[in-house]
Amino acid sequence: MNSITTLFNIKYPIIQGGMIWCSGWKLASGVSNAGGLGLIGTGSMYPEVAEEHIKKCKAATDKPFGVNIPLLYPQTDEIVSIVIKEGVKIVFTSAGNPAKYTSLLKENGITVVHVVANKKFALKAVDAGVDAIVAEGFEAGGHNGLEETTTMVLIPMIRKVTNIPLIAAGGIGSGQAIFAAIALGADGVQIGSRFAASAESSAHQNFQNAIVQADDGDTLLTLKQVIPVRLIKNEFLQQVQQLEKSGATKEDLIKLLGRGRAKKGMFEGNTAEGELEIGQVSSMIDTIEPVDKIMNILISEFNEASDHLNGLKL
Amino acid sequence: MNSITTLFNIKYPIIQGGMIWCSGWKLASGVSNAGGLGLIGTGSMYPEVAEEHIKKCKAATDKPFGVNIPLLYPQTDEIVSIVIKEGVKIVFTSAGNPAKYTSLLKENGITVVHVVANKKFALKAVDAGVDAIVAEGFEAGGHNGLEETTTMVLIPMIRKVTNIPLIAAGGIGSGQAIFAAIALGADGVQIGSRFAASAESSAHQNFQNAIVQADDGDTLLTLKQVIPVRLIKNEFLQQVQQLEKSGATKEDLIKLLGRGRAKKGMFEGNTAEGELEIGQVSSMIDTIEPVDKIMNILISEFNEASDHLNGLKL
Numbered sequence: 001m002n003s004i005t006t007l008f009n010i011k012y013p014i015i016q017g018g019m020i021w022c023s024g025w026k027l028a029s030g031v032s033n034a035g036g037l038g039l040i041g042t043g044s045m046y047p048e049v050a051e052e053h054i055k056k057c058k059a060a061t062d063k064p065f066g067v068n069i070p071l072l073y074p075q076t077d078e079i080v081s082i083v084i085k086e087g088v089k090i091v092f093t094s095a096g097n098p099a100k101y102t103s104l105l106k107e108n109g110i111t112v113v114h115v116v117a118n119k120k121f122a123l124k125a126v127d128a129g130v131d132a133i134v135a136e137g138f139e140a141g142g143h144n145g146l147e148e149t150t151t152m153v154l155i156p157m158i159r160k161v162t163n164i165p166l167i168a169a170g171g172i173g174s175g176q177a178i179f180a181a182i183a184l185g186a187d188g189v190q191i192g193s194r195f196a197a198s199a200e201s202s203a204h205q206n207f208q209n210a211i212v213q214a215d216d217g218d219t220l221l222t223l224k225q226v227i228p229v230r231l232i233k234n235e236f237l238q239q240v241q242q243l244e245k246s247g248a249t250k251e252d253l254i255k256l257l258g259r260g261r262a263k264k265g266m267f268e269g270n271t272a273e274g275e276l277e278i279g280q281v282s283s284m285i286d287t288i289e290p291v292d293k294i295m296n297i298l299i300s301e302f303n304e305a306s307d308h309l310n311g312l313k314l
Numbered sequence: 315m316n317s318i319t320t321l322f323n324i325k326y327p328i329i330q331g332g333m334i335w336c337s338g339w340k341l342a343s344g345v346s347n348a349g350g351l352g353l354i355g356t357g358s359m360y361p362e363v364a365e366e367h368i369k370k371c372k373a374a375t376d377k378p379f380g381v382n383i384p385l386l387y388p389q390t391d392e393i394v395s396i397v398i399k400e401g402v403k404i405v406f407t408s409a410g411n412p413a414k415y416t417s418l419l420k421e422n423g424i425t426v427v428h429v430v431a432n433k434k435f436a437l438k439a440v441d442a443g444v445d446a447i448v449a450e451g452f453e454a455g456g457h458n459g460l461e462e463t464t465t466m467v468l469i470p471m472i473r474k475v476t477n478i479p480l481i482a483a484g485g486i487g488s489g490q491a492i493f494a495a496i497a498l499g500a501d502g503v504q505i506g507s508r509f510a511a512s513a514e515s516s517a518h519q520n521f522q523n524a525i526v527q528a529d530d531g532d533t534l535l536t537l538k539q540v541i542p543v544r545l546i547k548n549e550f551l552q553q554v555q556q557l558e559k560s561g562a563t564k565e566d567l568i569k570l571l572g573r574g575r576a577k578k579g580m581f582e583g584n585t586a587e588g589e590l591e592i593g594q595v596s597s598m599i600d601t602i603e604p605v606d607k608i609m610n611i612l613i614s615e616f617n618e619a620s621d622h623l624n625g626l627k628l
Contacts, residue, residue: 147531217461
């Protein structure tokens with residue numbers, strides 16, 4: 001038991017990251033049923049779809065689960081209303097100003113966590129009154145910070161300036177990495193890629209195959225002029241790089257990006273032309289497993305690491 | 315005692331990275347006298363200067379020390395000859411093909427370590443017969459890999475494919491981070507930035523002040539078209555970025571870089587126009603301390619982390 005398991009009333013301080021096109025009710029309830037905290041990722045959902053996933057998740061687990069709400073979409077107000085109406089108890093907000101919804105959510109009895117990628121926003125989130133922070137390093141998949149600060153540096157840096165419950169994200173796909181994150185000052189971890197590559201993920205089979213095939217150096221933090229995002233290198237990413245090399249403006253890149261690139265890649269399985277959001281740790285993901293098996297592996301690895309380092313002194 | 319302390323016959327598995335314009339005989343002998351392994355960084359030295367530093371280091375310590383030789387300079391053959399002639403027992407090679415000098419060095423009874431930033435070169439180094447590997451993550455200062463793989467991902471990835479003694483580098487400036495690196499699968503660590511900011515470092519006072527002032531997001535891996543290098547953001551770096559945004563070629567960038575940029579910044583103290591090579595962990599370096607104090611702090615922090623996580627199970 002620590003500050004994270006207590007805060008969420010869960011068995012293990014392992015949170016499944018809310019991921020667009022991957023984490024619907026099946027994945028979230030699966031992780032929660034296995035003793036972690038599952039999150040429904042609403043970033044890729046219309047409000048009525050989000051509502052359906054929340055209802056189905058409630059039916060599929062009696063354990064705590066949460067909802068991730070990226071604050072960069074126009075329908076955020078509506079999603080927040082649904083979350084309150086449906087009695088969701090835990091909300092992770094990301095990609096926006098933590099001051100905007102934290103009070104409203106907390107007035108409705110919701111535990112609020114905000115995802116940050118730098119020290120400045122960590123302190124902003126603390127000021128906004130959140131209950132915990134996810135600090136996500138450069139190696140993480142999907143949207144990320146321009147500071148490019150890695151998990152190894154980000155976690156101790158934030159731990160140094162605040163005592164708030166701290167969840168490390170980015171580069172964590174094994175129990176050894178969970179143990180390392182806690183040594184760095186985190187109280188728990190958020191894992192994305194490993195669960196994107198699970199049987200309960202909504203990711204398209206082609207995208208999951210691309211995750212399994214991804215090796216060292218096969219992802220890149222790109223589109224920094226628009227909004228930095230880590231993707232698997234594919235034809236679309238080559239087009240982005242060519243455009244950037246020719247001195248492209250932000251507008252040129254937004255035009256190339258167009259609409260629905262992430263859906264095309266991650267949900268529809270067009271691995272050449274779509275955006276494939278995944279973390280560097282995909283280089284170590286070799287199989288698609290059910291969530292309960294992944295959780296068992298993580299816990300065994302953590303306990304082995306603990307035994308291995310037990311009593312180690314310099 | 316572990317594979318790293320045994321290999322080098324040192325007390326603590328802490329290696330001071332060989333850094334241009336920072337790590338002469340004073341720093342190297344200081345770290346070795348404090349129970350770590352000090353390295354003379356010959357990347358910024360003419361052969362006769364390197365010889366002088368080796369002689370002075372031998373006079374200043376009876377503990378093991380080593381020499382770092384980046385394999386990208388024309389005088390490499392000469393430096394290798396001096397190292398052999400002077401009876402140096404430990405050589406770290408970097409920035410080049412590990413197959414080129416490993417046999418010659420080992421035939422002369424030298425323990426050889428090669429620095430890598432990706433899995434491919436780690437396996438190449440093993441094939442070349444090195445005694446250990448330094449795996450350096452994206453967050454490290456100075457030259458780095460195009461894969462941008464962070465320490466959190468790089469260490470377990472390399473540990474998975476080889477049992478060779480493994481030294482983690484990049485983002486490590488505290489005892490907690492050393493403990494985390496060992497949890498990830500490393501046997502020891504190489505620390506650069508923290509020692510660049512020591513009293514025994516040859517870094518110019520202005521450069522050291524810039525390290526102390528550097529905060530989150532103040533460094534960047536840049537010049538990727540030429541050779542990726544992590545620098546503190548300054549006027550020179552702004553010029554590089556402007557040139558890159560305008561669609562610059564590799565040749566344009568080499569021309570801007572010119573000669574002696576690193577010396578100008580790190581040794582002569584021109585923090586506006588020079589290259590200032592330092593890691594992301596500079597964001598957590600607040601003081602310039604003597605090496606023996608830094609070593610004591612690292613060891614205390616490591617032991618505290620060990621106590622804190624002792625017997626922790628999920």
